[in-house]
Amino acid sequence: xxxxxxxxxxxxxxxxxxxxxxxxxxxxxxxxxxxxxxxxxxxxxxxxxxxxxxxxxxxxxxxxxxxxxxxxxxxxxxxxxxxxxxxxxxxxxxxxxxxxxxxxxxxxxxxxxxxxxxxxxxxxxxxxxxxxxxxxxxxxxxxxxxxxxxxxxxxxxxxxxxxxxxxxxxxxxxxxxxxxxxxxxxxxxxxxxxxxxxxxxxxxxxxxxxxxxxxxxxxxxxxxxxxxxxxxxxxxxxxxxxxxxxxxxxxxxxxxxxxxxxxxxxxxxxxxxxxxxxxxxxxxxxxxxxxxxxxxxxxxxxxxxxxxxxxxxxxxxxxxxxxxxxxxxxxxxxxxxxxxxxxxxxxxxxxxxxxxxxxxxxxxxxxxxxxxxxxxxxxxxxxxxxxxxxxxxxxxxxxxxxxxxxxxxxxxxxxxxxxxxx
Numbered sequence: 304x305x306x307x308x309x310x311x312x313x314x315x316x317x318x319x320x321x322x323x324x325x326x327x328x329x330x331x332x333x334x335x336x337x338x339x340x341x342x343x344x345x346x347x348x349x350x351x352x353x354x355x356x357x358x359x360x361x362x363x364x365x366x367x368x369x370x371x372x373x374x375x376x377x378x379x380x381x382x383x384x385x386x387x388x389x390x391x392x393x394x395x396x397x398x399x400x401x402x403x404x405x406x407x408x409x410x411x412x413x414x415x416x417x418x419x420x421x422x423x424x425x426x427x428x429x430x431x432x433x434x435x436x437x438x439x440x441x442x443x444x445x446x447x448x449x450x451x452x453x454x455x456x457x458x459x460x461x462x463x464x465x466x467x468x469x470x471x472x473x474x475x476x477x478x479x480x481x482x483x484x485x486x487x488x489x490x491x492x493x494x495x496x497x498x499x500x501x502x503x504x505x506x507x508x509x510x511x512x513x514x515x516x517x518x519x520x521x522x523x524x525x526x527x528x529x530x531x532x533x534x535x536x537x538x539x540x541x542x543x544x545x546x547x548x549x550x551x552x553x554x555x556x557x558x559x560x561x562x563x564x565x566x567x568x569x570x571x572x573x574x575x576x577x578x579x580x581x582x583x584x585x586x587x588x589x590x591x592x593x594x595x596x597x598x599x600x601x602x603x604x605x606x607x608x609x610x611x612x613x614x615x616x617x618x619x620x621x622x623x624x625x626x627x628x629x630x631x632x633x634x635x636x637x638x639x640x641x642x643x644x645x646x647x648x649x650x651x652x653x654x655x656x657x658x659x660x661x662x663x664x665x666x667x668x669x670x671x672x673x674x675x676x677x678x679x680x681x682x683x684x685x686x687x688x689x690x691x692x693x694x695x696x697x698x699x700x701x702x703x704x705x706x707x708x709x710x711x712x713x714x715x716x717x718x719x720x721x722x723x724x725x
Contacts, residue, residue, distance in 0.1 A: 311325075311333060314335060314390050315333060315334070315335050318335040318336050318337075318390070319336065319337060319338075320336060320386075320389075321336060321338065321343040321382075322334060322335060322336030322337075322338050322339075322340065322342045323335050323336065323342045323343050323344050323345065323346070323378075323382075323383070323386055324342045324344075324345045324346070325345075325346045325347075325348070326345055326346070326347045326348070327348050327354065328348055328349055328350050328351055328353075328354070335386075342378070343378055343379075343382055344376055344377060344378030344379060344380075344382050344383045344386075345376070345377040345378060346374070346376055346383050347374065347375045347376070347377065348368075348373070348374055349372070349373050349375065350368075350373045352368075352373065353368035353371075353373035353374050356368055357374065360590070362589050362591040362592075362667065363590035363591045363594060365591070366591035366595070366660070366663045366664075366667070367591070369659065369663050370656055370659045370660050370663060372659075380663070380666040381634065381637065381666045381669040381670055381673075383666075383670075384666050384667050384669065384670030384674075385669070385670040385673040385674045386670075387670065387674075388670050388673070388674025388675070388676045389674045430485075430508055431651070432647070435639065435640065435643040435646065435647050435650075436636050436637075436639035436640040436643065436665075437455075437636065437639075438455045438456045438458075438459040439456055440456075440459055440460075440463075440485065440487040441484070441485040441487075442459040442462065442463070442484065442485075442487065443484060443547060444462070444484070444546050444577065445462065445577070445625050445628050445629040445632050445679045446458030446459045446461070446462045446628060446629075446631070446632040446635075447459075447462035447465045447466075447625065447628055448461070448627075448628050448631050448632075449461060451631070455632070455635040455636075455639070458628070458631070458632060458635075462628075463487060463488050463491045464491065465699065466488065466544065466546060466577060466681070467488060467491055467492050467495070467496070467544075468698065468699050469573075469621065469681070469683045469699065470542050470544060470573050470575055470683075471573055471691075471692055471693060471698075472492060472496040472498050472542060473496075473498075474496060474497035474498065475497065475498070475499075476496075476498045476499075476541045476542055477498065477499045477500075477501070477540060477541055477542070478492055478498050478499070478500045478501070478540070478541075478542040478543070478544065479500075479501050479503070479534075479540045479542070479543045479544070479567065480500060480501070480502040480503065480543075480544050480545070480546075481503050481531045481543065481544070481545040481548055482503065482504065482531070482545050482546065482547065482548020482549075482551070483502030483503060483504050483509070483513070483526065484504070484509060484546070484547065485509050485512050485513065486502055486509070486513035486516060486517070486524065486526065488544065488546060489502050489513070489522075489524045490516065490517070490520065490522060490524060493522040493523055493524050494520070494522065498523075498542070499523040499524075499525075500522075500523065500524045500525070501524075501525045501526070501527065502524070502525070502526040502527070503526075503527055503529060503530075503531050503534070504526060504527075504528060505528065505529075505530065506528075507528060509526075510526045510527075510528045513526040514526060531560075531563060532556075532559065532563060534563065534567060536566040536567060538567070539567065539568065539569035539572070540567050540568060540569060540572060541569050541571075541572050541573075542573050542574075543564060543567060543568060543572065543574040543575070544574070544575045544576075544577075545575070545576050545577065546577040547577060547578065547579075548578070549576060549578035549579075549603060550578060550579050550597070550600045550601065550602055551597075551600055552601070552603075553599055553600075553601050554601045557601075557603065557607065557611065558611060561611040561612060561614075561615050562615065564576075564612075564615070564617075565615035565616060565617065565686070568617075568686035569686065570687055571685060571686060571687060571689045571691070572685065572686040572689075573620075573683065573684075573689060574617065574683070574684050574685070575681065575682070575683045575684075576608065576680075576681070576682050576684075577679070577680075577681045578602075578603060578608075578679070579602050579629070579677055579678070579679055579680075580602055580603050580604055580677070580678050580679070580680040581602050581603075581605075581676070581677065581678070582604060582605060582606075582678065583604055583606070584603065584604035584606065584607040585604075587601075588600055588602070589667070591663070591664070591667070592664060592667065595664070596660070596661075596664045602677070605622070605678070605680055608680065608682055609622075609682070612682070612684050616686060616687060617684040617686060618684060618685050618686075618687060618689070619683075619684045620683045620684055620685055620692060621681075621682070621683040621696075622680065622681070622682050622683075623680070623681045623682075624678050624679065625678075625679040625680075625681060626672050626675070626678045626679055627672070628679065629668075629672045629679040630669055630672035630673045633668040633669045633672065634669050636668075637662070637665035637666060640662065640665055641662070644658060
């Protein structure tokens with residue numbers, strides 16, 4: 304604890320960003336930042352236990368203390384979490400048990416039924432819940448913003464179009480979508496490019512929605528409720544895509560996932576993966592998110608993705624980091640969640656603990672990407688050499704001409720703000 308307080312003092316002396324304060328249960332206040340004016344936010348530990356848990360149990364202690372009301376934030380929770388992420392490495396260097404280092408958890412091999420259970424735990428709450436805070440097409444992955452003024456619906460439409468363009472689809476080809484969500488990438492690919500699509504999901508309500516939509520639109524789109532590891536490797540695919548699913552693969556099956564990609568790909572196949580990544584691969588996951596939101600998740604690293612791909616005969620064509628896009632996407636999600644806070648409670652029957660858990664989770668996503676702890680990597684590769692792929696990136700942007708901006712994250716109103724219980 305002494306080392307941790309020394310680390311805080313070091314940050315206090317060196318922080319040159321927007322000012323903020325930490326207030327302890329005994330009235331002690333620590334101010335960070337030399338700029339004058341009111342603090343951007345105030346992080347208040349109402350009990351000694353909340354402080355100790357946050358230090359010793361990392362985000363699990365901090366998050367559960369927030370859910371309990373023992374930690375409150377005056378200002379924007381997203382800004383507070385971002386600041387914690389930005390200063391995390393400095394704290395880590397001072398103490399191996401820092402509050403924001405993250406607890407290393409051993410990877411545990413999950414059975415296929417357990418993987419389905421984990422997926423249903425998050426995605427199986429019913430489509431209505433996600434309609435309250437996602438876009439109209441229920442895209443639960445990073446959007447693609449051409450300008451900061453784009454709406455969430457625009458960004459998700461653009462994400463689908465941008466992703467599908469990278470696949471360089473040709474009429475009559477077959478596309479496999481591993482972890483297909485609610486199927487809108489497949490609908491777009493079938494409608495715009497004339498390809499046949501097969502989607503893989505473990506979530507029953509997603510599969511039901513896709514079947515209904517494919518039937519209504521008369522599209523060659525099939526969905527299978529199964530684990531991707533059960534796919535028949537005798538069937539080869541010309542195009543494979545996986546958007547936002549790889550965090551559910553788990554550390555123990557990271558290599559098996561790439562084995563499967565390699566074995567399912569036809570010679571010259573184009574494969575695109577879209578996943579949250581860390582710059583350095585490590586065991587374990589965020590303990591709060593693991594326990595309360597996404598059981599069984601784990602993040603690849605950019606290095607790990609590239610190594611696994613090349614070891615299985617893939618030729619990496621293109622890598623794009625959409626980190627800022629995910630920060631903006633999650634900010635929209637949380638804004639919608641807070642706007643519909645009371646309605647969600649009423650319609651879904653969730654209590655305050657669930658709502659505050661989800662609020663902390665969404666804010667942590669924003670902060671993780673803003674602070675650079677997390678990245679969103681889109682990697683396009685071919686099985687072996689594919690010289691038919693477009694020579695330049697112009698095919699992605701030829702019709703897109705938008706002004707640039709200063710790179711700052713846009714700020715959207717978050718009212719009505721949800722205050723912590725007193």
